[in-house]
Amino acid sequence: MTLLFFLAAGWIFLAGVYGMVTSRNIIRTVGCLAVAQSSTYVLLLAVGFRRGGTSPYFTDTSTRTPVVDPVVQALALTDVVVGATVTALLLALALQLRKRHGTVDPDALTGLRG
Amino acid sequence: MSTADLLPLAIAIPLIGAAFSALVGSRLPRVATDLLVTVWAAAGVADLVVLWLRTGDGRAVSWLGGWRLRHGESVGIVLVNDRIGIGLALLTAVLVLAVIAYSWRYFDEPPAEHAGTFPALILLFDAGMCGFALTGDLFNAFVFFELMGAVAYALTGFRIEDPRPLQGALTFGVINSLAAYGSLLGIGLLYARTGELGFAQISQKLTGHRADALLLTAFVLVLTGPLVKGAVAPFHFWLPDAHAVAPTPVCMLLSGVMVELGVYGAARIYWIVFSGPHGIPQHVFHDTFVAAGVLTALVGAVMCWKQRNLKRMLAFSTVSHVGMFLVGLALLTPEATAGTALYVAGHAGAKAALFGVTGALLDRFGSVDEHSLYGRGRELPVGGVLFVLGGLALAGLPPFGTALGKAVAEHAAQSHSPWLLAVFVLASAATGAAVLRAALRVFAGAGRRPLDRHEVPETTGGGEEPEIRGPSRRVPLPMLAVPALLLAGSLAVGLLPAVSTQLAQAARLFTDRVGYVAAVYGHSHAAGMPPAADWTAEGIALGLTSVALAVAFACAALWAAPRGGGAHRVVAPLRRLHSGHMGDYVGWLIVGVAVLLVAVRAQL
Amino acid sequence: MSRRLRLALFWAAAVVFAVAFTAACTGLPDFGTLSHPYGSRAIAAAFHQRTANTISSVNFDQRAFDTLGEESILFAAVLGGLVLLRRARDERLAGVRRGRVLPSTRMFGSLLLPITLVTGVYIVAHGQLSPGGGFQGGVILATGLHLAYIAADYGVLKAIRPLAVLDAADAVGAGAFAVLGLVGLAVGAAYLQNVLPLGTFGQLSSGGLVPVINAAVGVEVGSGVVVLLAGFLDQAVEIVSPTGKDNGAGR
Numbered sequence: 001m002t003l004l005f006f007l008a009a010g011w012i013f014l015a016g017v018y019g020m021v022t023s024r025n026i027i028r029t030v031g032c033l034a035v036a037q038s039s040t041y042v043l044l045l046a047v048g049f050r051r052g053g054t055s056p057y058f059t060d061t062s063t064r065t066p067v068v069d070p071v072v073q074a075l076a077l078t079d080v081v082v083g084a085t086v087t088a089l090l091l092a093l094a095l096q097l098r099k100r101h102g103t104v105d106p107d108a109l110t111g112l113r114g
Numbered sequence: 115m116s117t118a119d120l121l122p123l124a125i126a127i128p129l130i131g132a133a134f135s136a137l138v139g140s141r142l143p144r145v146a147t148d149l150l151v152t153v154w155a156a157a158g159v160a161d162l163v164v165l166w167l168r169t170g171d172g173r174a175v176s177w178l179g180g181w182r183l184r185h186g187e188s189v190g191i192v193l194v195n196d197r198i199g200i201g202l203a204l205l206t207a208v209l210v211l212a213v214i215a216y217s218w219r220y221f222d223e224p225p226a227e228h229a230g231t232f233p234a235l236i237l238l239f240d241a242g243m244c245g246f247a248l249t250g251d252l253f254n255a256f257v258f259f260e261l262m263g264a265v266a267y268a269l270t271g272f273r274i275e276d277p278r279p280l281q282g283a284l285t286f287g288v289i290n291s292l293a294a295y296g297s298l299l300g301i302g303l304l305y306a307r308t309g310e311l312g313f314a315q316i317s318q319k320l321t322g323h324r325a326d327a328l329l330l331t332a333f334v335l336v337l338t339g340p341l342v343k344g345a346v347a348p349f350h351f352w353l354p355d356a357h358a359v360a361p362t363p364v365c366m367l368l369s370g371v372m373v374e375l376g377v378y379g380a381a382r383i384y385w386i387v388f389s390g391p392h393g394i395p396q397h398v399f400h401d402t403f404v405a406a407g408v409l410t411a412l413v414g415a416v417m418c419w420k421q422r423n424l425k426r427m428l429a430f431s432t433v434s435h436v437g438m439f440l441v442g443l444a445l446l447t448p449e450a451t452a453g454t455a456l457y458v459a460g461h462a463g464a465k466a467a468l469f470g471v472t473g474a475l476l477d478r479f480g481s482v483d484e485h486s487l488y489g490r491g492r493e494l495p496v497g498g499v500l501f502v503l504g505g506l507a508l509a510g511l512p513p514f515g516t517a518l519g520k521a522v523a524e525h526a527a528q529s530h531s532p533w534l535l536a537v538f539v540l541a542s543a544a545t546g547a548a549v550l551r552a553a554l555r556v557f558a559g560a561g562r563r564p565l566d567r568h569e570v571p572e573t574t575g576g577g578e579e580p581e582i583r584g585p586s587r588r589v590p591l592p593m594l595a596v597p598a599l600l601l602a603g604s605l606a607v608g609l610l611p612a613v614s615t616q617l618a619q620a621a622r623l624f625t626d627r628v629g630y631v632a633a634v635y636g637h638s639h640a641a642g643m644p645p646a647a648d649w650t651a652e653g654i655a656l657g658l659t660s661v662a663l664a665v666a667f668a669c670a671a672l673w674a675a676p677r678g679g680g681a682h683r684v685v686a687p688l689r690r691l692h693s694g695h696m697g698d699y700v701g702w703l704i705v706g707v708a709v710l711l712v713a714v715r716a717q718l
Numbered sequence: 719m720s721r722r723l724r725l726a727l728f729w730a731a732a733v734v735f736a737v738a739f740t741a742a743c744t745g746l747p748d749f750g751t752l753s754h755p756y757g758s759r760a761i762a763a764a765f766h767q768r769t770a771n772t773i774s775s776v777n778f779d780q781r782a783f784d785t786l787g788e789e790s791i792l793f794a795a796v797l798g799g800l801v802l803l804r805r806a807r808d809e810r811l812a813g814v815r816r817g818r819v820l821p822s823t824r825m826f827g828s829l830l831l832p833i834t835l836v837t838g839v840y841i842v843a844h845g846q847l848s849p850g851g852g853f854q855g856g857v858i859l860a861t862g863l864h865l866a867y868i869a870a871d872y873g874v875l876k877a878i879r880p881l882a883v884l885d886a887a888d889a890v891g892a893g894a895f896a897v898l899g900l901v902g903l904a905v906g907a908a909y910l911q912n913v914l915p916l917g918t919f920g921q922l923s924s925g926g927l928v929p930v931i932n933a934a935v936g937v938e939v940g941s942g943v944v945v946l947l948a949g950f951l952d953q954a955v956e957i958v959s960p961t962g963k964d965n966g967a968g969r
Contacts, residue, residue, distance in 0.1 A: 002749035003740075010739035013299060014732050020292070020700040021728045022721075026284060029696055033288055033295075040298040047306040048757065051750035056761065057771040059847045059920055067772070069757030070764070072305070074776035075253055078788045079298065081853055082260045085795035086291050088946055089264060092802040093271045093284045095950070099959050100277040111278040112285075112355045112694035114420070114572035115903070122783070122909035126896045129790055133893025136797060137886055178783045180902065180911035181763070189756070189763045189780040228804075228885075231797050238794045245787060257787035264791050268798025275806050306746045309755035328745030331738045691719070698719045701727050708731035711738045 009043035012036070026097065026104040030090045037083045041076050048072030118176035120165040121193040124203055125245045127158045128210075132237035139230015148218050151233040155211040158240060162204040169200055171619040171641075173633040175250075183635065192312055194250035194634055197620030198455055202378055203244040205462055206371045208603070210240040216470055216596040217363040232272075239265040239367060246375055250634065252301050252336070252387070253311045255379065256294060259339055262372060263290045270360040270368075276578075279359040281694070286356035289699050293342035293349070296707065300335030303328055304387075313386040314634035317627065321391045325718060333394050334710045336387075337380050341706075344376025346440055347410040348702040348709075350433050354417070355694055357429030358573060362473030365425060366466040369432040374458045377436055381443040381451075386630050396446050398717040402710065403444035408537050410437025415544035416685060417692065419667075422484040422564075423575030424472045424552055428465065431508060431545035435461050438538055442523040445530060449645035452621035453522030456607060456614055456647065460515020463604030464507035468549060470597035471497045471504065474589045475556070476578055483575035484552045489559025494589065498557030500597050505553055507604055509546025509664035510657040512649070515607025516542075518614060520660075521653025526645075535656070543660040547667035554672055561672030572689070611648070618647035768916045769925040770847045777851065778928045778935075782910045786895055789935055793892040796942040800885075803949030808960040817871030827869020834862030842936035846925035852932040856939025863944060872955050881948055884941035891938025898931055 016036025023029040048069030054061070056070035098104050131154035139147045165174060173196045177183075181190025195203075213236060242262030249255050267290075271283030305311060307328060308319035320329070338349075345353040353373065357365050380403075388394045414434025421427035435457075442454030474497050476482050479490055491498055507514040510521075520538060527534035554560035607613055622644045623629060632639035691698075719727075747753065764775035777785050805811070819827075838859035845851030867875040902911030910927075917924035 003743050005749050006743040006746055007740060009299065009302075010736060010743070013295070013739075014735060017292070017700060017704050018728060018732070020288070021697050021704075021724055023697060026696070029288060029700075033292055036292055037295045040295050040302060043299055043302040044305075046749060047302055047746070048754065049750050050752060050754060050757075055849065056757075056773060057848060058765075059770045063765060067761065069754040069760075070772035070776055071311075071754075071756050071760050071781075072302075073773045074781060074784075077773065077777060077853065078253075078257065078784055081788050082257070082264075082791055085792050086260065086264055086267075086287065089267050089795050089798050089802070090284060090287045090291075092799050092949065093267070093280050093287065095953055096271070096274045096802060097277055097280040097284065100275070100280060106696045109277075109281050109694060109696075111281055112358065112573055114689040114692055119903055119909060122899065123903075126899055126909065129786070129896040130893055132790075132793070133889045133896070136793075137889040137893070177908060178910050179779060179781075180908035181780055187755075187759060189759050189776075191781055191783045228797075228800050231801055234889075235794065235797050235801070238790055238797070241790060242787075253781075254784055254787065257784050257791070261787050261791050261794065264798065265794045268794065268801060271802055274802060274804070275808070303742055303746070305756070309753070309757075311756070326745050327738065327741035328743075331742035334738075693719060695719070697724055701719070701724045701731075704731040704735065705727050708734035711734055715738075 005046040006043065009039045009046065012042060013039035024105050024107065026094045026106060027091070029106070030087060030094060033090070034083060034087055037079070040079055044072040044076045044079070117165065117168040117174050120161055120168070121174055121176040121195070121248055122178060123161050124158065124165065124248060125241050127154070127161055128237040128241040128244070131155070132234040132241065135230040135237060136234040137230070139234065140228055144229065147230055147233065151237070152211070152214055154237065155207065155214050155240070159204070159207040159211055162200065162207050166197060166200050166204055169197060172196070173623060173630070174200070175633055186635065191249070191251045191254050192634055193248050194630070195248050196623040197616060198624045199247045199378070199382070201455065201459070201617065201620065202371065202375060203247040205459060206240060206243040206247065209367055209370050209462060209466055210236060212466065212596050212600055213363045213366050216366070216592050218590070218592050235265050235269055239269065243372060243375055246379065250314065251312045252304065252316065252383070256298055256301060256339070259294055259297070259343065260291070263287070263294065266364070266368060266372065269364040270356050272361050272364070282355040282359035285696050285699060286352050288696055289352040289703060290342055292700065292703060293339045296335050297339030300332045300338070303332040304336065312634065313383065314631040317387050317390050317631055320387070320393060324392050325394065329394070330714055330718065331711065333388050334707060334714060336383060338707055340376045340379035340383065342376070342703065343373065344380060344440065345373050345410070345433050345436055346377070346406050347413045347437070348706045350410060350413070351692060351699045351702055353433055354426050354429040354692065357432065358423055358426035362469055362476060365428070365469045369428065369469060370462040370466040373432055373436050374439060374462070377439050377443060385625060385627055389627050394714065398714055400444055400446050401717060402713050404441050404534070407437045407440030407444055408534070410434070410440060411537055411541040412437070413688065415541040416688060418545045419548045420685060420689060421548065423573045424475070424482040424484060425469070425575065426573055427548050427552060428468050428472065431548065432465060434541045434545050438520070438523070438541060441527065441534060441537070445526055446625065447526050447645070448618070448622045448625045449647065450523050450526035451624050452614070452618040452645055452647040453519050453526060455519070455617045455621060456515055457519025457523060459613070460507070460517070460519050460604045460607045463600045463607065464504050464514065464516055467500060467597035467600040467604070468504040470593065470600065471501045474593045477593065478589055481575060481578055484555055485564040485574070487556045488563050489556070491557035492559065494557065496594050497589070498553060500594065500601060501553040501557060502550065503601055505546050505549030505664070506661060507601065508542065508549055510542045510660045512654045512657045513605065513608040515604045517657035518608040518649060518653070521650065521657055522647045524656055525650065525653060539656060539660045539663065543663035543667060546661065546664035547671070550664055550668035551671045554668060614647040615644070618644045621645065765919070767912060767925060767928070768919040769928050770920050771845065771849065774846050774851050774925070774928055774932065778931045779912050782931065785935070786899065786910070789892055789895055789938055792939065792942055793888065796888055796946050799946045799949045803953055805957050809957050811956050812958045814872045814876070814955060816873065819870060824869050827865045831862060831865040831869065834865060835859060838862055838940070842932060843922065843929070845932040846928045847920065847922070852935025853939050856936045857943055859936070859940035860943035860947065864947065872951070879944060879948065881945060884944050887937055887941035888945055891934050891941065894934040895931060895938070898927065898934065
């Protein structure tokens with residue numbers, strides 16, 4: 001049963017990839033990329049969970065309180081920033097492509113072949 | 115300042131330079147900014163040169179933030195490297211310096227109020243690549259992987275007036291980021307098992323577990339990112355689309371060193387993290403990735419031969435060469451590794467020079483199309499000479515560094531599987547031949563005027579906008595001087611015996627997992643004998659063979675009667691696979707992952 | 719490749735991936751395991767550095783180099799955004815139309831704007847103590863400013879958004895992080911080493927270098943996100959393509 005939390009990560013990744021494979025709109029492709037990325041948050045946080053643990057800061061709790069693994073949280077935070085910035089760049093590209101090409105349908109983009 | 119401190123400085127110097135350049139770029143005159151950035155890039159080179167000299171035949175180790183090991187454990191990030199990684203960082207820094215000099219007259223107008231943006235992005239690119247080359251920590255490698263990625267996407271889409279760069283940059287970004295997230299899933303799995311993130315630390319902890327499904331899946335997932343960056347078939351589709359459309363100076367960096375870093379990362383991660391006891395056995399990595407490398411080399415060579423867009427041709431030649439680099443590294447011997455390191459260094463000079471001359475053509479004629487440029491390059495004789503020399507270097511003409519590296523790698527491959535020799539010779543001959551054919555057509559007007567046929571989809575390369583607009587229509591001096599210097603560099607790699615002996619020493623360290631782990635943990639470890647990496651009569655003969663083949667191919671294409679037939683039926687479907695369709699490429703990515711999973715599982 | 723073939727390939731690969739990933743998950747430690755070697759070490763190290771928020775200690779002290787790379791990615795994205803979202807040679811600027819705003823929206827927006835900005839500063843400043851930090855606070859600051867767009871119109875947002883200053887602040891923030899790392903080298907310690915006085919656990923001044931880097935990141939993120947959003951908003955509101963085609967973003 002507890003395997004489910006880990007498996008959810010794989011499921012989300014595949015769901016994102018499915019969306020990217022079938023997408024007819026590049027904005028949607030970029031969105032699905034973000035979906036695929038969120039699988040990494042799920043996996044990292046699931047890996048760092050500790051039974052009975054609370055958030056790993058000690059401002060108003062005893063330093064002996066059990067807490068979840070802070071390292072994966074830090075990694076997930078870094079990952080979030082990376083994902084957000086890359087998404088912003090890709091959307092900027094998509095916006096300009098829409099203006100220059102009049103479409104964001106991957107089937108209609110035929111400038112680079114062979 | 116200690117040797118260890120030079121490691122983080124190699125990354126910090128370009129980062130600070132980027133911030134500085136973005137800050138003052140719009141406030142200073144153009145010349146002052148250029149000068150400043152050049153000095154800054156030179157400082158990065160100087161740092162790495164000192165690091166190279168001081169590291170000697172050992173490893174440099176730096177625990178960032180002072181978080182050294184206590185009781186064999188640390189909470190910090192370690193930068194650790196031998197002269198292979200340091201050499202790659204140095205190659206990056208040198209190419210960045212060359213690119214900055216090359217583009218002194220480039221990009222006169224983009225965002226006028228943000229004049230320092232382009233050099234700032236180049237310096238960030240420098241920092242990302244150096245960080246990836248030098249780090250000894252898996253998550254840190256992911257961060258720098260994404261840094262070089264993010265900068266590269268932005269730089270590829272630089273020319274927003276044309277839809278093709280935008281499409282190429284999007285494909286590049288989507289495929290590479292997806293692969294990076296796959297790698298991160300793998301890193302998560304490894305972290306769950308070992309509770310570590312450093313290469314050496316993970317490796318130590320993994321020896322206590324048996325090789326099971328988790329190890330296998332983590333292995334394939336972690337390698338996905340580097341393999342996609344390294345454009346290994348079937349992960350290579352993004353590369354020609356991005357390289358054909360990026361601004362020329364950016365292409366020099368993408369093809370010259372970024373793609374090679376992908377293959378380097380894959381080999382480094384395998385050697386340190388996975389090759390230990392209870393890891394992925396060497397024969398599995400060897401068989402799987404020699405096969406992948408051969409496939410990549412052949413696909414790249416065939417596609418390179420069929421291109422008429424010069425930048426796309428050079429991009430596919432990079433695919434082909436990177437396939438050979440992968441074969442070299444996957445042979446898993448110090449000798450083959452030394453050969454590959456030399457080959458990468460020689461190739462970087464030659465390929466960057468070829469892109470540089472192509473940039474001059476684009477500037478002069480507004481086209482990179484082999485057919486429409488027919489004979490027009492006669493006005494640029496110097497460019498023609500450089501282009502021919504570049505083609506010969508790609509084919510492996512002694513004494514270029516490419517020839518030496520190829521010869522050493524071939525010698526190592528020969529003792530193992532003699533048929534690999536044929537792959538090396540054919541692939542380098544075909545890519546060299548394509549460049550020679552184009553050079554003779556464009557710069558000498560040789561052969562018949564090519565006819566346009568539209569049986570298969572293709573990317574022509576006409577209708578490009580020149581990247582520089584200035585009142586003078588002469589090609590600026592740096593655009594030919596820098597390629598000449600780069601070719602000289604490629605020659606130096608082959609001619610200076612110090613380079614090859616030092617890289618051979620480093621290759622011995624690169625293939626020594628126990629020594630790497632010992633260096634991180636502060637133990638001493640005696641290394642074995644370095645392999646021989648020098649010119650041999652046999653190597654020179656093989657190099658001359660592929661050059662002769664290249665010349666023969668090129669002449670046949672120019673003067674022999676055209677034949678239809680069998681080859682076309684094989685090649686046309688291959689060309690159709692390169693559809694430029696993002697969904698297809700994502701599909702190939704996941705298929706590639708699945709194939710690797712099955713292939714590795716079957717051999718365990 | 720046809721759509722059907724592509725889907726077939728995907729499903730074949732997806733099955734293999736699913737099987738491998740599931741098999742891999744069975745090899746993981748149990749969900750909620752009590753053994754987190756790196757995590758336990760990181761908590762001990764955070765106490766040693768008198769940083770109450772252990773995540774900030776990991777991000778800005780123990781693994782600060784990761785964060786340096788991450789902030790460089792953000793910096794690259796802002797610079798990339800400036801380049802990609804520039805006005806093309808053939809495009810022109812249209813005047814900004816005045817917006818019509820409901821009185822209630824205007825009131826709530828004007829009320830929330832200062833509150834949001836203060837919250838943002840608080841989150842940045844308390845990064846070493848409580849959840850949050852430079853990145854989270856910076857994003858709140860940057861988006862809070864855009865309440866002006868909702869409560870009034872684009873003209874008002876432009877008036878309170880000194881882009882040239884923010885542009886410079888972004889570069890200064892990004893550069894400051896890398897330069898702060900040199901402090902360690904200057905006093906003979908390692909790059910990015912936390913060599914400042916550590917203060918008292920749980921106090922605002924605790925954590926040594928952590929709150930300083932936090933502030934630099936806060937400045938970088940806050941100004942960088944405004945600049946990045948400005949690029950997108952200018953595209954949507956001000957820049958007109960020569961072809962007169964709708965530029966794809968809503969007005």
